[in-house]
Amino acid sequence: MIDSRAPLGSGTSPAAPPRRAAFFVSDSTGITAETLGSALLVNFPGIAFDHHTIPFVDTPSRAAAVVAEVERAAAAGQGPIIFTTVKQASLRALLAASPAVTIDLLAGHLVELERALGTTASEQLGQYHGVGDLEKYHARMRAVEYAIEHDDGQSARALDLADVIVIAPSRCGKTPTTMYLALQYGLLVANYPLTDDDFPTEGLPRTVAPYAARCFGLTTTPLRLSQVRHERRPRSQYASLAQCTLELRRAEDLYRRHRIPFLNSSTKSVEEMSAVIMQTMKLRA
Amino acid sequence: MIDSRAPLGSGTSPAAPPRRAAFFVSDSTGITAETLGSALLVNFPGIAFDHHTIPFVDTPSRAAAVVAEVERAAAAGQGPIIFTTVKQASLRALLAASPAVTIDLLAGHLVELERALGTTASEQLGQYHGVGDLEKYHARMRAVEYAIEHDDGQSARALDLADVIVIAPSRCGKTPTTMYLALQYGLLVANYPLTDDDFPTEGLPRTVAPYAARCFGLTTTPLRLSQVRHERRPRSQYASLAQCTLELRRAEDLYRRHRIPFLNSSTKSVEEMSAVIMQTMKLRA
Numbered sequence: 001m002i003d004s005r006a007p008l009g010s011g012t013s014p015a016a017p018p019r020r021a022a023f024f025v026s027d028s029t030g031i032t033a034e035t036l037g038s039a040l041l042v043n044f045p046g047i048a049f050d051h052h053t054i055p056f057v058d059t060p061s062r063a064a065a066v067v068a069e070v071e072r073a074a075a076a077g078q079g080p081i082i083f084t085t086v087k088q089a090s091l092r093a094l095l096a097a098s099p100a101v102t103i104d105l106l107a108g109h110l111v112e113l114e115r116a117l118g119t120t121a122s123e124q125l126g127q128y129h130g131v132g133d134l135e136k137y138h139a140r141m142r143a144v145e146y147a148i149e150h151d152d153g154q155s156a157r158a159l160d161l162a163d164v165i166v167i168a169p170s171r172c173g174k175t176p177t178t179m180y181l182a183l184q185y186g187l188l189v190a191n192y193p194l195t196d197d198d199f200p201t202e203g204l205p206r207t208v209a210p211y212a213a214r215c216f217g218l219t220t221t222p223l224r225l226s227q228v229r230h231e232r233r234p235r236s237q238y239a240s241l242a243q244c245t246l247e248l249r250r251a252e253d254l255y256r257r258h259r260i261p262f263l264n265s266s267t268k269s270v271e272e273m274s275a276v277i278m279q280t281m282k283l284r285a
Numbered sequence: 286m287i288d289s290r291a292p293l294g295s296g297t298s299p300a301a302p303p304r305r306a307a308f309f310v311s312d313s314t315g316i317t318a319e320t321l322g323s324a325l326l327v328n329f330p331g332i333a334f335d336h337h338t339i340p341f342v343d344t345p346s347r348a349a350a351v352v353a354e355v356e357r358a359a360a361a362g363q364g365p366i367i368f369t370t371v372k373q374a375s376l377r378a379l380l381a382a383s384p385a386v387t388i389d390l391l392a393g394h395l396v397e398l399e400r401a402l403g404t405t406a407s408e409q410l411g412q413y414h415g416v417g418d419l420e421k422y423h424a425r426m427r428a429v430e431y432a433i434e435h436d437d438g439q440s441a442r443a444l445d446l447a448d449v450i451v452i453a454p455s456r457c458g459k460t461p462t463t464m465y466l467a468l469q470y471g472l473l474v475a476n477y478p479l480t481d482d483d484f485p486t487e488g489l490p491r492t493v494a495p496y497a498a499r500c501f502g503l504t505t506t507p508l509r510l511s512q513v514r515h516e517r518r519p520r521s522q523y524a525s526l527a528q529c530t531l532e533l534r535r536a537e538d539l540y541r542r543h544r545i546p547f548l549n550s551s552t553k554s555v556e557e558m559s560a561v562i563m564q565t566m567k568l569r570a
Contacts, residue, residue, distance in 0.1 A: 020402075029560040032324045039317045039370065040394050043406035053569060055560040081401060085324065101401035109325050109388055116366060116386035117305075121328035134509075138516055140555070144461045148433055176429045176468065183464055183555070224419075231423055270425065270468070275314040275340040284338060 021073035021080040022049040025066055025095060027087055030055035036105050037083035050078070057086055063094040074099040136186070143182035143189070150190035151175055156207050159190055164281050165208055166191040168218035169247040170238075171228045173265040177218070177273045184274070187283060194251050204258055216277050217255040217262030219248055224266040306358035306365040307334040310351055310380060312372055315340035321390050322368030335363070342371055348379040359384040421471070428467035428474070435475035436460055441492050444475055449566050450493055451476040453503035454532040455523075456513045458550040462503070462558045469559070472568060479536050489543055501562050502540040502547030504533055509551040 022041060024033035030053040041049050054066055073080040080100040086092050087106065096102045110121050149155050166174045166189065174191040181189045192208050204212055222245040229239035237243055255262040261280045265273055278284050307326060309318035315338040326334050342348055358365040365385040371377050372391065381387045395406050434440050451459045451474065459476040466474045477493050489497055507530040514524035522528055540547040546565045550558055563569050
């Protein structure tokens with residue numbers, strides 16, 4: 001069977017790598033299974049995996065539906081692998097009887113923990129991505145709304161409440177990073193663009209200057225910035241390599257002059273940037 | 286020692302539950318360690334844990350700093366537990382020599398996977414939350430910007446491109462859910478408020494009516510909605526239980542009449558709602 005995702009022509013090559021089916025099966029959202037399972041699979045870069053996340057498998061009939069899907073993958077020669085965080089032992093047994101290698105991400109560690117804590121796990125098994133208390137729900141909602149209101153310097157209404165203010169030239173990744181910090185950690189995060197107008201003064205933009213100690217800068221490589229800007233405004237002065245080089249040099253000079261911590265977003269994911277910002281600004285325990 | 290987080294008075298009670306220190310130690314962002322470690326700990330509701338996430342532990346000196354912190358927790362009687370996804374064996378050995386129970390979330394499963402796949406894990410160990418390719422980066426950035434632009438019916442510019450349109454009365458959780466789907470999965474998600482004005486017609490709001498097949502509704506309980514609205518506008522008509530009851534009943538009638546799938550957000554986290562929406566709207570493989 002020709003793999004439609006392979007580069008042109010490689011489907012007919014005898015050296016085409018095999019694709020295998022990876023199932024992330026959970027009785028809740030599937031986030032934990034998907035996260036750890038994917039973290040494990042990246043260690044095998046020579047094999048291509050088709051990912052299937054199947055949440056809410058909490059009844060025998062839903063488990064049977066997963067098994068049917070796994071059987072189809074096995075029949076298609078995709079050597080299926082199941083990563084599971086399903087808590088009910090009877091459902092796990094159904095999955096384990098399918099023609100897949102099953103890797104249980106919870107049960108073994110629960111036994112280790114029971115030993116370490118000298119107690120047995122609750123009968124009523126817990127759920128990590130379940131709803132929190134109303135206060136936590138409010139905090140998260142408030143943080144996302146704060147981030148939308150204070151995105152890209154659109155408002156400075158409650159800038160004094162910001163846990164961190166992300167500053168950078170246009171298209172360095174401010175918005176996704178801001179939103180991730182708000183959504184995952186309930187932090188109040190604003191972001192503010194550095195434009196050409198800000199540099200002649202050699203100072204921080206007046207709006208954020210009072211909060212310099214809470215600012216965090218982003219930079220990137222000129223080439224990357226130019227690529228990202230061409231996506232938005234093809235063949236513009238704004239996207240030119242010369243303009244990008246200039247803006248990034250000025251931004252980095254500004255960060256250094258004002259001792260604002262900064263990082264290069266070109267080789268970092270949103271998750272990594274968020275982790276660095278939280279660590280640098282001491283925003284978590 | 287009196288626990289400042291315990292309810293008033295319980296610090297002096299001999300039955301105060303012990304607090305233990307849980308360390309999530311990673312050579313990358315810590316997200317995987319934190320996610321799975323937390324999913325395991327919720328199974329022990331009788332014990333209170335102080336969570337410490339320590340990312341970027343990728344040198345012996347950083348591992349030594351973690352060990353020093355773990356030793357302080359042990360000395361304070363907090364019976365520390367380490368959950369680790371550190372890949373380098375020499376660093377894991379440093380952690381394992383600390384006075385903590387160490388639970389290795391990766392190494393054991395990697396061995397299982399090597400056996401299943403008939404190959405050894407890459408020497409250059411993989412990183413799941415690392416930067417993706419430029420195209421994926423663009424998609425995610427575009428999705429977050431789309432969600433901000435199309436939040437709360439503010440714009441209908443590119444509504445025809447939406448993968449899903451979340452509709453609900455004010456304060457049912459549209460915005461955080463929208464943002465989560467955009468950020469985690471790069472989906473184009475708009476959201477649109479159902480206001481009193483929309484109901485007399487008994488039809489969908491005109492703006493979203495052409496895309497009824499892509500609409501997903503949220504509802505909640507009147508009490509919960511009233512609590513959340515009081516947070517925003519205390520003692521208003523808008524927040525009254527009568528008004529909330531009325532709006533929710535009308536919204537649910539609307540969903541049923543137009544066969545729009547919907548769910549009750551009062552007992553669901555943003556992650557759970559997102560997983561249900563993706564599954565219902567068939568937005569993932």
